[in-house]
Amino acid sequence: MAGDTPVNSQITDSVTQANVKVLGDAPAESMGTVYQVFAQTVGVSMQNAVGNQQNANTIDTAITTQGVNLLYSLPTATDSRATTEVFSGNSVAETMQALKAAVQAFS
Template sequence: MAMSTPLNAMITDAVTQTNVAVLGSAPAQAMGNVYQTAAHSLSVMFENNTMMQQHAAVCAQAATNQGVMQLYGASSMASAMAMDKIATSDTPDLMMALLIALAASKK
């Protein structure tokens, strides 16, 4: 064991103060790490959200293009025949009767 001298007491005091400073700053550093992790997680979430919106826009544009291609690909004679079938059927009358019944049930 070392002999007790004023120099040994000063060294012991310096080491003790350093240890106390490290222990005192540990909670603040821990909270800093928590905040940094939360900020990083939030930024990753926003990045994923942006990518999902971009992919949804691409899918919507592809669906619109597909629909337009189908509209332009249908022959005008087929469209005329389909309209003639609808016009001569009782579908419009049934739809109107359903609409009137629905309106009457709301009153």
């Protein structure tokens, strides 16, 4: 109990206890806030990762479509021969040429 003061000792004890409680609760409340912010940050990071994957898939689909359109837009054997000469010795280009020839065989 507080000593004799002009204020009732029960009031000073109550105020002292309330101040001690606030000081005692502060670390736990601040850690709770830190954990909430961390959880929110991780959640937003995951949402951004999903969004980036979706955008990358959209771009990949567009690139694949453009590549297939390019393969189908070489209408003559001259274009095919010129393409083969440009990419001669390139295994990827030779594979693409073989695939184009196979597709045209079924057309």
